[in-house]
Each structure stands twice: as C-alpha cells, then as structure tokens.
Amino acid sequence: MDPTEEYYYKTFFDCGEFGFGQNAASLVPLADCPNNAVFMDGYYAAHDGSTVKVPNAFCIFERHAGDIMWRHTELGIPNRVITEARPEVSLVVRMVATIGNYDHIIDWEFKPSGSIKAQVGLSGVLEVKSTTFTNVDQINEEVYGTLLGDNTIGFKNHDHFLTYRLDLDIDGVANSFVKQNLVTKHVNDEVSPRKSYWAVVSETAKTESEAKIRSGMAPSDLVIVNPNKKTKPGNHHGYRLIPGTATHSPSARG
Ligand SMILES: [Cu+2]
Structure with missing residues (x-):
C-alpha cells in the first residue's frame, strides 16, 4: 500500500514466483521442532531437471499441548459420579518456507477426533525502506509506514493472502x-x-x-x-x- 515510484509495482507472489518448495528451509532441531520430532528430507526438481535435496525439510511430531480432547462428568446416575477425560494429542507435520524477509511456518495438525487443522505462522524480519526522518515529529507527509528507528520505515499497510486448494477424496473421488x-x-x-x-x-x-x-x-x-x-x-x-x-x-x- 505504497504508491510511490519505488514501491507501487510490488505485488509479490511468494508461492507462484518464488516457490514454497524451492525455498523450503532446513529445520533446526530443538528450535523449529520439539525434541520428540523426526525429520524428513525434501526433494524438488531444479530448472534443468536434476534433483535438489533439502535436508530436514519436514518434521513430524506429537504435540501434547495440555488441552482436553474430550471429557464428561456424569452426574445423572444416583449415588455415582463417573468422570472420563481424554487428552488432546495431535500429530503435527511442519515445514518452513523462507521467501526473502519472511519465513512462513506451515503446519498440518491431525487430531484424534479426525479433525485436520491447517495453520500458517509468519516470522522473519520486517520489510523496511530508508528515509531521512529520525523522529515522528519531523514527518508532515504520508510515508506509508511506521518509523521504527533512525532513517528506517517499516511497511505497515499490506496484506498476505494464503490460498489453499483442497482436493478431498472422502471415501472416493465423487464428492x-x-x-x-x-x-x-x-x-x-x-x-x-x-x-x-x-x-x-x-x-x-x-x-x-x-x-x-x-x-x-x-x-x-x-x-x-x-x-x-x-x-x-x-x-x-x-x-x-x-x-x-x-x-x-x-x-x-x-
Ligand atoms: Cu508482509
């Protein structure tokens, strides 16, 4: 959302132009994934058709978040209290794609209830542009961002759209x-x-x-x-x- 000469054309397509697979990052054990994770390498085809390996591109782990999957205390039976509680333990499959300044954390979470949860996290560093300003009191014009430090404006107004193509086969392809x-x-x-x-x-x-x-x-x-x-x-x-x-x-x- 910056219409000035240097920025008006910037409409990045992170997946389409850069590629989440090509920019898959190698995950850092005990930081990107917990200590019960197992890691898998990833592979993609380079422009010349050769195979490129991304070591530790995926990790798979059980998440014991301490949440309740299901519980009930039955008080309807005279002189008896029946309680049953089951913990939420889900299987997480994770990858990270680093596109320029951003790191997209992509999780697929498989829950014991049968639910599948897709989640995207955003990390990395802010995209910034230079300026002559060092304090907001000096600014009397639209700068399309927030002054974060000396001569540094962070892009404030922009969107990220993530599109999923879900191709479900529920007991067959005719859905x-x-x-x-x-x-x-x-x-x-x-x-x-x-x-x-x-x-x-x-x-x-x-x-x-x-x-x-x-x-x-x-x-x-x-x-x-x-x-x-x-x-x-x-x-x-x-x-x-x-x-x-x-x-x-x-x-x-x-
Ligand atoms: Cu952004």
Missing part, C-alpha cells in the same frame, strides 16, 4: 460441496409460545459458481460429503470446513 444454511423458520400455530426458530437447510452446489462463499460472512456450515456413501443411520460421510476468522481487506481499485 459434493454442501452449504448447510441456517434459515429462520416462523411458527404459525397456536400451540407453541415460540414465534420463530432456526433450522438447517442443505444446499448442494451444482456448479463451481454456486459453491462460492464469502468466508466467515454467511450463516452456513460448509461441508464436503460423499453423496454415495452413508453411515449406518443414513447420514452422508463428510468433512466440515471450519474457516478461521477472516479479515476483509478493502479492495483498492482505481
């Missing part, structure tokens, strides 16, 4: 994308004192365009199912997509 919309229903009879409630109405996308959503904006659960496979009670096999909180960048068009 459907279903939006489970929460819909308000009105009660018209005289029996219930309730005037309204909400119910779930499923809508299967027939086209790619019908599957478009604004992440975090719609009152819907997003589910990918195999419509050809059913559980014993008759529900479809499926996975629910749970987006994280989304910040919506104002689009700067012009």
Whole structure:
C-alpha cells in the first residue's frame, strides 16, 4: 500500500514466483521442532531437471499441548459420579518456507477426533525502506509506514493472502460441496409460545459458481460429503470446513 515510484509495482507472489518448495528451509532441531520430532528430507526438481535435496525439510511430531480432547462428568446416575477425560494429542507435520524477509511456518495438525487443522505462522524480519526522518515529529507527509528507528520505515499497510486448494477424496473421488444454511423458520400455530426458530437447510452446489462463499460472512456450515456413501443411520460421510476468522481487506481499485 505504497504508491510511490519505488514501491507501487510490488505485488509479490511468494508461492507462484518464488516457490514454497524451492525455498523450503532446513529445520533446526530443538528450535523449529520439539525434541520428540523426526525429520524428513525434501526433494524438488531444479530448472534443468536434476534433483535438489533439502535436508530436514519436514518434521513430524506429537504435540501434547495440555488441552482436553474430550471429557464428561456424569452426574445423572444416583449415588455415582463417573468422570472420563481424554487428552488432546495431535500429530503435527511442519515445514518452513523462507521467501526473502519472511519465513512462513506451515503446519498440518491431525487430531484424534479426525479433525485436520491447517495453520500458517509468519516470522522473519520486517520489510523496511530508508528515509531521512529520525523522529515522528519531523514527518508532515504520508510515508506509508511506521518509523521504527533512525532513517528506517517499516511497511505497515499490506496484506498476505494464503490460498489453499483442497482436493478431498472422502471415501472416493465423487464428492459434493454442501452449504448447510441456517434459515429462520416462523411458527404459525397456536400451540407453541415460540414465534420463530432456526433450522438447517442443505444446499448442494451444482456448479463451481454456486459453491462460492464469502468466508466467515454467511450463516452456513460448509461441508464436503460423499453423496454415495452413508453411515449406518443414513447420514452422508463428510468433512466440515471450519474457516478461521477472516479479515476483509478493502479492495483498492482505481
Ligand atoms: Cu508482509
């Protein structure tokens, strides 16, 4: 978000132009990954087709975070209290891609409940530009960033967008994308004192365009199912997509 001569064209595509695989960093034992981690080398094809090895490109470890996976204390049985608690122990697969000043930490977390969590962390150093200023009191113009030290402005206003392409095969490749919309229903009879409630109405996308959503904006659960496979009670096999909180960048068009 800096329209000046030296910066207006800077729109980096970290994956597309630099490559997360080509820029995979070798992980540092006991710092990037805990002491129960095992490491795997990574390989990619160079421009001439030869094989390039990245030592310790991945680490795999069990995470004992101290959280509860599931618990219940049953108080409904007279003269008996039954408590069962199970710890959350998940399997983490990690890699780091260092693109210029940034280090992207990519985790896939596999939980005992069957949940798969994708997470990206950002580290590294700030992108900065030089300036004549040494104190904010000297600045009476737009500098498109924050003065961090003598003659140093850090880029404050910019976005990082990370796009995942999820190709799910749930008990086979024939899967459907279903939006489970929460819909308000009105009660018209005289029996219930309730005037309204909400119910779930499923809508299967027939086209790619019908599957478009604004992440975090719609009152819907997003589910990918195999419509050809059913559980014993008759529900479809499926996975629910749970987006994280989304910040919506104002689009700067012009
Ligand atoms: Cu950035």
